[in-house]
Amino acid sequence: MQDAKHRLDASAEYRRAALASHEPEVIASDDWGPAAPPDHREFVRFTRLHRTLHACMIVSFLSLALTGLSLKFSYTAWAAVLSHLLGGFETAGFIHRTAAVVMFGTFITHIVDLFRLKKREYGTWRGLLLGPNTMIPTRTDFREFLATMKWFVGMGPRPQYGRWTYWEKFDYFAVFWGVFVIGGTGLALWFPVLFTRFLPGSFINVATAIHSDEALLATGFIFTVHFFNTHLRPEKFPMDTTVFTGHMPLTELKRDKPREYQALVETGRLHEYLAEPHPAIVVKAFRVFAWVALSIGFSVVVWIIYAMLFAYR
Amino acid sequence: MADPRQQAGSRRLARSALLLLALLLALGVAYVPAQADDVNDTCLACHGDKGMTARRAGRTVSLFVDGRKFANSVHGSLSCTNCHADLEGKELPHGTPVARVSCGTCHSDEGKQHARSLHGQALARGDALAPHCVDCHGNHDIVPVKDIRSRVAPLNIPMVCGQCHREGTPVQRNRNIAQHNILENFSESIHGQALLRKGLVVAPNCTSCHTAHSILPHTEPASSISRANITKTCTKCHAEIEMVHRKTIRGELWEKKAHVLPVCVDCHQPHKIRNLFYPQGMADADCLHCHADQHLRSEDGRSVFVRASDVAGSRHAKVACSQCHSEVNASRVRPCETITRPVDCTQCHAEAGLQYQRSTHGQLAARSDPNGPSCKECHGTHRVLGRQDPNSPSFPINVPELCGRCHQPGHKAALRYTGVEHQIISRYEESIHGKGLLKSGLTVTATCTNCHTAHRELPASDPDSTVNPKNVPSTCGQCHHGIQEQFVNSVHSATVTRTGQPLPVCSDCHTAHAIQRADQDQFKLEIMNKCGRCHAAITKTYFDTYHGKVSRLGYTKTAKCYDCHGAHDILKVTDPRSHLSRANVVETCRKCHHDATRRFAGYLTHATHHDPKRYPFLFWTFWGMTSLLIGTFVVGGVHTLLWLPRAFQMRRELRAHQAREARRALGKAFDDSPAEDDDAGR
Numbered sequence: 001m002q003d004a005k006h007r008l009d010a011s012a013e014y015r016r017a018a019l020a021s022h023e024p025e026v027i028a029s030d031d032w033g034p035a036a037p038p039d040h041r042e043f044v045r046f047t048r049l050h051r052t053l054h055a056c057m058i059v060s061f062l063s064l065a066l067t068g069l070s071l072k073f074s075y076t077a078w079a080a081v082l083s084h085l086l087g088g089f090e091t092a093g094f095i096h097r098t099a100a101v102v103m104f105g106t107f108i109t110h111i112v113d114l115f116r117l118k119k120r121e122y123g124t125w126r127g128l129l130l131g132p133n134t135m136i137p138t139r140t141d142f143r144e145f146l147a148t149m150k151w152f153v154g155m156g157p158r159p160q161y162g163r164w165t166y167w168e169k170f171d172y173f174a175v176f177w178g179v180f181v182i183g184g185t186g187l188a189l190w191f192p193v194l195f196t197r198f199l200p201g202s203f204i205n206v207a208t209a210i211h212s213d214e215a216l217l218a219t220g221f222i223f224t225v226h227f228f229n230t231h232l233r234p235e236k237f238p239m240d241t242t243v244f245t246g247h248m249p250l251t252e253l254k255r256d257k258p259r260e261y262q263a264l265v266e267t268g269r270l271h272e273y274l275a276e277p278h279p280a281i282v283v284k285a286f287r288v289f290a291w292v293a294l295s296i297g298f299s300v301v302v303w304i305i306y307a308m309l310f311a312y313r
Numbered sequence: 314m315a316d317p318r319q320q321a322g323s324r325r326l327a328r329s330a331l332l333l334l335a336l337l338l339a340l341g342v343a344y345v346p347a348q349a350d351d352v353n354d355t356c357l358a359c360h361g362d363k364g365m366t367a368r369r370a371g372r373t374v375s376l377f378v379d380g381r382k383f384a385n386s387v388h389g390s391l392s393c394t395n396c397h398a399d400l401e402g403k404e405l406p407h408g409t410p411v412a413r414v415s416c417g418t419c420h421s422d423e424g425k426q427h428a429r430s431l432h433g434q435a436l437a438r439g440d441a442l443a444p445h446c447v448d449c450h451g452n453h454d455i456v457p458v459k460d461i462r463s464r465v466a467p468l469n470i471p472m473v474c475g476q477c478h479r480e481g482t483p484v485q486r487n488r489n490i491a492q493h494n495i496l497e498n499f500s501e502s503i504h505g506q507a508l509l510r511k512g513l514v515v516a517p518n519c520t521s522c523h524t525a526h527s528i529l530p531h532t533e534p535a536s537s538i539s540r541a542n543i544t545k546t547c548t549k550c551h552a553e554i555e556m557v558h559r560k561t562i563r564g565e566l567w568e569k570k571a572h573v574l575p576v577c578v579d580c581h582q583p584h585k586i587r588n589l590f591y592p593q594g595m596a597d598a599d600c601l602h603c604h605a606d607q608h609l610r611s612e613d614g615r616s617v618f619v620r621a622s623d624v625a626g627s628r629h630a631k632v633a634c635s636q637c638h639s640e641v642n643a644s645r646v647r648p649c650e651t652i653t654r655p656v657d658c659t660q661c662h663a664e665a666g667l668q669y670q671r672s673t674h675g676q677l678a679a680r681s682d683p684n685g686p687s688c689k690e691c692h693g694t695h696r697v698l699g700r701q702d703p704n705s706p707s708f709p710i711n712v713p714e715l716c717g718r719c720h721q722p723g724h725k726a727a728l729r730y731t732g733v734e735h736q737i738i739s740r741y742e743e744s745i746h747g748k749g750l751l752k753s754g755l756t757v758t759a760t761c762t763n764c765h766t767a768h769r770e771l772p773a774s775d776p777d778s779t780v781n782p783k784n785v786p787s788t789c790g791q792c793h794h795g796i797q798e799q800f801v802n803s804v805h806s807a808t809v810t811r812t813g814q815p816l817p818v819c820s821d822c823h824t825a826h827a828i829q830r831a832d833q834d835q836f837k838l839e840i841m842n843k844c845g846r847c848h849a850a851i852t853k854t855y856f857d858t859y860h861g862k863v864s865r866l867g868y869t870k871t872a873k874c875y876d877c878h879g880a881h882d883i884l885k886v887t888d889p890r891s892h893l894s895r896a897n898v899v900e901t902c903r904k905c906h907h908d909a910t911r912r913f914a915g916y917l918t919h920a921t922h923h924d925p926k927r928y929p930f931l932f933w934t935f936w937g938m939t940s941l942l943i944g945t946f947v948v949g950g951v952h953t954l955l956w957l958p959r960a961f962q963m964r965r966e967l968r969a970h971q972a973r974e975a976r977r978a979l980g981k982a983f984d985d986s987p988a989e990d991d992d993a994g995r
Contacts, residue, residue: 074862089868152955158963167952189859192916193908201915206934208859209922213938217945225949233956235963 041274042247049113051246056106057175058293063099065219065300067092072212073307100186107179132263133163135173141166162259167229178218185211220304223297231294239294244286245278352392353380359406367409382454416446426526442477442484449473465525468508470518471496478519491530498584522546522583538583540576547577597624599648600634623695628702636661658688668769671777675768684725691715707767710750712760713738732772740827757792764788780825783807785818793819799881804888817847831880837869844874854919877901877918 046054067086070079086092114128122128129136143159145166150156164172185207188195192204231240242248254261264270277283359365360378367376383389394401399412417424427433427446435443449465456463464473475496477484484490492498499505499519507516522538529536537546548554554577603609604619611617624630635641637656641648659666669675669688677685691706698705706715717738719726727737741747741761749758764780771778779788786806790797804810805817822843823829829836841864845852855861855874863871875883877893884891892901902909902916920928922935 070866071859071862074865075856080866083866083868089863089866090870149955152959158959193906193910193913196910196913196915199912201912202917202920202930205858205917205920205928205931209931209934210938213935213942217938217942220942221945221949225946225953228953229956234960235967237964 040277041250042277043250043253043270044246044273044275045242045248045253046246048246049109051244053106053110054243055289056102060099060102060106061218061222062293062296062300063095064103065215066296067096067099068212068215069219069300069304072216073303073311076303076307076311078303079307097190100183100190103179104183107175107183133260135164135169137166137169137173141169160258160262161256162263163257171226171230174218174221178214181214182211182218185214216304219297219300223301227294227297231290239287239290241283241286241290244290245283247275247277250274352394353383355405356393369410378453386453386455387457388453388455413445414447414452416450420446423526426524430526430528431530432528442488444477448476465520467514467516467518468512470520471499471505471509474519492584495584502584502586504586517550521549538578543576543578551577597621597634600638603647619695627695627697628699629695629697655687656689656694658692662688665768668766671771672766672769673771684719684729686719707762709756709758709760710754712762713741713747713751716761734825737826740824744824744826744828745830746828759792763791780820782815782818782820785820789819796881803879803881803883804885805883821846834867834869837873838864838867840873840875851919854921854924857921857923858918860918872905872918876904 066082070082070086070092071089073079074083083089083092086095118125118128122131128134140162144161147156147159148166151158188199188204188207189211195207196204230243232238233240248256250261261270264273278286357378357380360376361380363375363377365376366373368374388396396414396416397411398415398418400407415424417427428437432444436445451464458465460466461468463469476482478490479485479496480494485493485495500509504517507513508518524537527535527537529539531538531540531543533539534541536542601619601621604617605621607616607618609617619634624634629637635648637658637660638649638652639657639660640652640654657666659669670679674686678687679685693706698707700707700709702708703710705711718724720730721727721738722736727735742751746759749755750760766779769777769779771781773780773782775781776783778784786797786800790800800806800819801808807816810816822840823831831837841852841855841861852874856865860871860873864873879892882892886893888894889896891897898914899909899911902914906913917928917931920931922928922931925932
């Protein structure tokens with residue numbers, strides 16, 4: 001799952017340009033793109049807001065996961081240790097709710113940003129939602145999925161992915177689902193007296209079950225599938241930091257998102273998305289942050305597996 | 314003249330009877346009384362005059378006889394000449410003086426007794442101070458002894474005897490009377506107090522001990538107060554007094570060898586008898602004559618030294634040696650040589666002794682098991698102190714240490730013990746009772762003996778034991794009465810729940826020796842396990858809820874069993890008085906959730922998703938969510954696993970490409986300027 005990553009393109013022009021491509025800036029020496037880019041500037045995939053929202057998401061999500069799972073797996077010894085480290089169940093509860101508020105804030109900020117984007121760049125929802133860079137799964141995504149399956153089993157080439165691949169779209173909408181399902185039940189658990197004014201008391205039991213199991217799904221999925229798909233794929237090892245720095249090397253753009261690259265080149269707007277790389281120290285700081293987050297995530301996965309398989313009661 | 318009504322009544326009755334007789338019988342029947350009356354009337358013709366006097370030995374004496382008093386006296390039916398026999402048939406007025414009346418003519422037994430008595434002997438010697446019958450009994454106005462007006466009625470006797478035997482009288486001054494202040498001492502003695510102050514007519518008067526007529530000095534063997542007879546005399550009233558005195562003298566000795574024993578008056582001085590124990594200081598001194606020697610040892614080598622100050626400062630300061638060390642024989646040079654048995658405290662402490670015999674301690678001791686402590690092992694010997702004395706080993710604060718001598722790990726009782734209670738003393742010391750007793754010095758705090766009793770301790774398996782589960786509530790209820798009242802009405806009480814299953818008692822939740830304050834975290838967290846020992850399934854489901862999970866993390870703020878169900882007043886939730894009944898449940902929730910509503914109270918506090926029958930919606934929610942989870946992971950996992958080989962392939966190709974690029978860049982660098990080489994930055 002990611003923050004929304006909508007580019008600030010004028011979609012109509014971009015789409016036209018993508019259809020009638022010309023002026024390839026690239027010398028296709030082999031499959032992996034140019035021997036050397038025109039300069040050492042990097043492609044800007046995410047804006048500062050996107051990166052901030054993703055960071056907020058990481059912090060709040062990890063906080064929610066740690067505090068919540070310590071309760072879910074209270075029967076494991078180190079749930080108690082963790083709960084004490086977090087300052088006791090009351091403090092842990094406070095952290096959990098604060099993080100929930102941060103996540104709600106992140107979500108709302110993104111929605112507001114979508115409105116601004118629509119107003120500024122697309123004019124209509126139709127333009128935003130049905131353009132080439134839409135987050136809505138399309139027929140192309142379905143075709144790419146099938147093609148990917150073929151590629152996996154060696155029956156075809158790697159598909160020419162666009163700006164958003166189908167698994168990135170899946171991650172994106174998983175957040176919507178999670179925010180509504182976990183967030184909604186979480187509010188019921190937060191304000192049980194209020195909710196039972198119009199819902200039966202046993203709804204709190206149901207909400208607990210949903211909240212807890214959906215949270216397990218979310219943490220498990222993020223800390224394994226999303227981590228692999230996005231950050232830790234062998235060809236990107238040790239880490240894809242694009243979402244932290246906002247930048248990706250042009251070669252990587254050509255390799256990973258050839259269709260997007262092609263369209264940009266054809267509309268002649270690629271240079272608009274190029275920027276000087278961050279200073280090395282900044283990149284290093286981003287990497288440290290990312291690794292801390294990943295490590296926590298992996299630890300949680302180990303804990304979940306231990307709790308589910310060996311300590312389950 | 315204040316005749317009691319009863320006497321007046323009986324006199325009326327007598328008169329009526331006489332009248333009836335006179336009516337029914339002929340004149341002749343009334344001849345004898347008529348004759349007596351005739352004689353008496355003749356005498357009273359002169360002696361009825363109050364002014365009639367005569368001179369005797371230089372003094373004027375009245376010769377007046379009150380005819381009415383005489384008629385009412387015991388002798389009223391007799392004629393004057395029955396007693397004044399020398400006047401029989403004499404011319405009137407008769408000559409003077411008349412001879413002394415001889416009461417013994419009729420009262421022959423009394424007359425003989427009197428003649429043999431001290432008084433009679435003195436009379437025979439011609440002692441002017443010796444009393445005649447009339448000196449005690451009076452003359453014409455004698456009434457029955459039971460008549461309160463009688464001079465010799467019990468209440469009056471001390472005064473009669475005291476006429477002569479009180480301080481300052483000629484008898485007391487001039488005759489050889491060993492006792493002094495007799496009347497004064499008697500009136501202050503327990504006997505005199507009872508008789509004279511409290512009017513207890515059965516209390517002994519002078520004649521009870523000295524007899525009425527056979528009065529003899531104690532030196533005469535035949536005397537009722539002689540050494541040989543005094544015991545018999547005292548035991549007329551003090552029957553079985555030997556039972557009281559068995560500490561010093563076995564009952565049989567009293568009967569068989571009375572001469573070797575002290576008699577009553579040796580301790581209880583005549584006329585001065587007090588209602589108190591008589592110290593036998595002399596006997597103790599006799600014992601200490603030998604036993605004050607620090608180096609004195611018994612035949613088997615034990616020290617038999619007795620520190621007099623130990624006894625003097627002890628609870629038994631007023632108890633003589635021989636009261637405990639019975640079987641002594643005072644007539645021996647070594648009175649203790651007749652002792653065959655150890656001190657038996659139960660002679661006095663009979664109740665404690667019975668309890669002890671029933672106890673484990675007593676049973677062990679009875680088998681001569683060295684593990685069985687006797688009285689002295691807890692209470693000590695000569696220095697025995699009451700349990701109110703802070704220096705006593707049985708003072709509450711000292712009791713844990715006292716019991717701990719045997720009952721702490723490694724010591725004899727703990728070694729023999731096979732039950733489940735271990736580290737008893739140290740756990741007790743850390744308990745709320747132990748802290749209250751030992752740290753705060755609160756002596757009313759429960760110590761070992763409060764629960765196990767002091768003398769009748771029995772294993773919990775014994776139905777008579779105070780710590781038998783059946784009895785535990787009432788044992789704890791000695792102090793925790795309010796809680797016991799709640800408990801006996803709760804579902805856990807045997808009076809409420811009839812079941813063959815064992816029901817919990819205080820110690821099942823609170824433990825026996827490691828009792829914690831119920832407001833401490835450790836207790837709060839352990840209570841779920843305590844309840845869970847019986848209520849396993851429901852406890853498991855509790856831990857599936859938020860309350861349970863937080864508790865299991867080690868926090869006590871969320872609801873635990875007793876927060877909802879009550880602690881001691883637990884009732885079935887179907888009981889209207891239960892905290893969880895329909896009427897009370899909302900209020901119970903509000904203890905924590907202040908705005909709780911009835912619908913809020915519908916929260917299932919023991920819901921589990923493992924039970925499709927009771928909680929189908931939770932069961933299906935859980936499995937729905939789990940299916941989603943599994944489905945997502947299967948798809949995501951398979952996708953990732955399939956991707957992995959391609960990803961590695963890409964990595965290999967990328968590496969190869971980078972290597973080619975690097976070589977090419979190197980080649981170019983030979984030819985050209987090194988401008989572009991950072992493609993391989995990653």
